[in-house]
Amino acid sequence: MNPKAPERSRFPGTLVPADKPVYSARDLEGLDPGRDVGEPGAFPFTRGPYADMYRGKVWTMRMFSGFGTAADTNRRFKYLLEHGQTGLSVAFDMPTLMGYDSDHARSRGEVGREGVAVCTLEDMETLFDGIPLGEVSTSMTINCTAAILLAFYIATAEKQGVPPGRLRGTIQNDILKEYIAQKEWIFPPLPSLRIITDMLAYCAEHLPKWNTVSVSGYHIREAGSTAIQELAYTLMDGFTYVEFGIKAGIPVDAFAPRLSFFFNSHMNFFEEIAKFRAARRIWARRMKGRYGAKNPESWRLRFHTQTAGCSLTAQQPENNIVRTAIEALAAVLGGTQSLHTNSMDEALALPTEGAVKIALRTQQILAHETGLTEVADPLAGSYFIESMTTKMEEECEKIFGEIEKRGGMVPAIEQGYPQLEIAKAAYQFQKDLEDRRYINVGVNEFVEREEKPVPILRIDPRVERDQVAAVKRYKESRDPAAARESLEAIRGAATGGQNLMPPILAAVRAHVTLGEIVDVLRRVFGEWREPPIYW
Amino acid sequence: MIVAKPGLDGHDRGAKVVAAALRDAGFEVIYTGLHQTTEAIVNAALQEDADAVCVSILSGAHMTLFPEILELMRKKRMNDVLLCGGGIIPPEDAQELAKQGVGKLFGPGTDTRDIIRYLNEEIPRRKGR
Numbered sequence A: 001m002n003p004k005a006p007e008r009s010r011f012p013g014t015l016v017p018a019d020k021p022v023y024s025a026r027d028l029e030g031l032d033p034g035r036d037v038g039e040p041g042a043f044p045f046t047r048g049p050y051a052d053m054y055r056g057k058v059w060t061m062r063m064f065s066g067f068g069t070a071a072d073t074n075r076r077f078k079y080l081l082e083h084g085q086t087g088l089s090v091a092f093d094m095p096t097l098m099g100y101d102s103d104h105a106r107s108r109g110e111v112g113r114e115g116v117a118v119c120t121l122e123d124m125e126t127l128f129d130g131i132p133l134g135e136v137s138t139s140m141t142i143n144c145t146a147a148i149l150l151a152f153y154i155a156t157a158e159k160q161g162v163p164p165g166r167l168r169g170t171i172q173n174d175i176l177k178e179y180i181a182q183k184e185w186i187f188p189p190l191p192s193l194r195i196i197t198d199m200l201a202y203c204a205e206h207l208p209k210w211n212t213v214s215v216s217g218y219h220i221r222e223a224g225s226t227a228i229q230e231l232a233y234t235l236m237d238g239f240t241y242v243e244f245g246i247k248a249g250i251p252v253d254a255f256a257p258r259l260s261f262f263f264n265s266h267m268n269f270f271e272e273i274a275k276f277r278a279a280r281r282i283w284a285r286r287m288k289g290r291y292g293a294k295n296p297e298s299w300r301l302r303f304h305t306q307t308a309g310c311s312l313t314a315q316q317p318e319n320n321i322v323r324t325a326i327e328a329l330a331a332v333l334g335g336t337q338s339l340h341t342n343s344m345d346e347a348l349a350l351p352t353e354g355a356v357k358i359a360l361r362t363q364q365i366l367a368h369e370t371g372l373t374e375v376a377d378p379l380a381g382s383y384f385i386e387s388m389t390t391k392m393e394e395e396c397e398k399i400f401g402e403i404e405k406r407g408g409m410v411p412a413i414e415q416g417y418p419q420l421e422i423a424k425a426a427y428q429f430q431k432d433l434e435d436r437r438y439i440n441v442g443v444n445e446f447v448e449r450e451e452k453p454v455p456i457l458r459i460d461p462r463v464e465r466d467q468v469a470a471v472k473r474y475k476e477s478r479d480p481a482a483a484r485e486s487l488e489a490i491r492g493a494a495t496g497g498q499n500l501m502p503p504i505l506a507a508v509r510a511h512v513t514l515g516e517i518v519d520v521l522r523r524v525f526g527e528w529r530e531p532p533i534y535w
Numbered sequence B: 001m002i003v004a005k006p007g008l009d010g011h012d013r014g015a016k017v018v019a020a021a022l023r024d025a026g027f028e029v030i031y032t033g034l035h036q037t038t039e040a041i042v043n044a045a046l047q048e049d050a051d052a053v054c055v056s057i058l059s060g061a062h063m064t065l066f067p068e069i070l071e072l073m074r075k076k077r078m079n080d081v082l083l084c085g086g087g088i089i090p091p092e093d094a095q096e097l098a099k100q101g102v103g104k105l106f107g108p109g110t111d112t113r114d115i116i117r118y119l120n121e122e123i124p125r126r127k128g129r
Helices: A033-037 A070-082 A094-098 A121-127 A146-159 A175-182 A189-206 A218-222 A227-247 A252-258 A269-289 A319-333 A353-369 A383-405 A409-414 A417-434 A462-476 A480-496 A501-509 A514-525 B013-024 B038-047 B062-075 B091-100 B112-126
Strands: A060-065 A087-091 A137-141 A168-171 A213-216 A259-265 A303-307 A338-340 B002-004 B052-057 B082-087
Touching: A060 A070, A060 A137, A060 A353, A070 A087, A070 A121, A070 A353, A121 A146, A121 A462, A137 A146, A146 A168, A146 A189, A146 A501, A146 A514, A168 A213, A175 A189, A175 A213, A175 A218, A175 A227, A175 A409, A175 A417, A189 A227, A189 A252, A189 A409, A189 A501, A189 A514, A213 A218, A213 A227, A218 A227, A218 A259, A227 A252, A227 A259, A227 A269, A227 A383, A227 A409, A227 A417, A252 A259, A259 A269, A259 A319, A269 A303, A269 A319, A269 A383, A303 A319, A319 A338, A319 A353, A383 A409, A383 A417, A409 A417, A417 B013, A417 B112, A480 A501, A480 A514, A501 A514, B002 B013, B002 B038, B013 B052, B013 B082, B013 B112, B038 B052, B038 B062, B052 B062, B052 B112, B062 B082, B062 B091, B082 B112
Parallel strands: A060 A087, A060 A338, A087 A137, A137 A168, A213 A259, A259 A303, A303 A338, B002 B052, B052 B082
Antiparallel strands: none
């Protein structure tokens, strides 16, 4: 028997005060509606990046997917497009994320398991076979190997006859949050940032419609941070890219408009909405005030949202459909530009086709049945929402102060500061669950003894065997001299300081693989090792 | 206790929370950090004379990595050392690994007190105490 549930369940680490049941006009004293709230589409963008918001364009429904071989994922992409998805989003497997070819010893057991394996231009061509790259927008979740995967994408588009200038999409390319939270890295922070500034410069010239960095709080939150930590670390990462871009001599207004953001939407409904609104205001104010951006596009924070994977439970998984719908609603009320809704079975495995369809349908129901798209920022002026938005901004500034005291985000990461703060918050979350200060339905309350099994997606071991054989064949069937020369050119640019994008692009055209390029760069840049810290 | 993250998987929230909970329960804990090879994990267990190796895998590579670790432990005659773990591991896979000699695998939503209870029962049993 469970003991009686506590009377009040409080979301762990929330900034919502425990002792304040009602908000009133008094809570808005000091708020200047013209200065602090403004209008949608205008500085400081608290109310949304665009004046007409979803009347102009409903958010992009973009389901993150990838598993098995490129051919397997290509079929899933087509399935999603047939069912009304409006943008693509690629999940790569662990070896691709970490820069190993599928046939490397360290890739054993991981190929195609947690995403799709793409280590050659041929894999990328298969992934987008029959999908016109001039017409879709594609998001790629790839970071320490982003320059190489972008080169695969550009080269695939070339073969389809689509010039780089027409490509629309986003590459995550946010290495700082890798050190902080997602933990897929190769090189130390400074060489990694150099590769990113090379990409900022290259894309500003050749891929004007491409989002070059998707500054991500999603993984920070999944690693266990609170909402305010997610907000503060993410924005600070964004400002760090701006500073490195400016230092590399690129004018701020040439690259800042192509930075986009990616947030988590968790269960603490109102705090999440306030977080999204505060994010826009803080970004706009600093970009204008501190970095002297003149172009309103540089002030305008646009973001993708994913509902919180870590809020899903393995227990009574059908309840996750409800959780995801509530989180998606918060994202829409917060003004997201695109949205991924998680599938109910994701605490158990990668999602099945059926589970993904329900998740996509959840977005379609929100977009078409609820009237949500009629009015921009409908919660503006709410005593509680405006007060929480301001509180998030104030608390965020305090965390910025802690980071600046440590010399900025890069030294703070080297000192393990955000990593340790997140580990502390994650442990506190677990203790709040175990001590029943926070009720998680099906986990620590309303538990069922017998769980009904749900069907899950299984990856056939054939995937790894076939993929390994294909990579070996690919390497054997190319011109070895051209491959060697193109790798030498990458080494030269890496040591000489020239932009790395052109030689990487030339190498992938010469059928050089992901792992081979990474090996050359690793020898020049070295490897990052994190001190194994926990709280 | 060795708390370990093998392979390329970067999901370390669970491993760190478990490491902290075991420490608070009075265990001496060594956390290996991320991206460890199976050899490095088994060597750490041997050097530290660990009673248990607790392995966290959320990358789907569990059917490769657990048997590798088990095999290396057998080669080093670590017969009384418990290999257990957690992550996103389907029940059928956990059953198959149990047949091979892997201990209990804890999934999402586990109460850390259940892990501590299990270790306190299973470690003495393995050592024949």
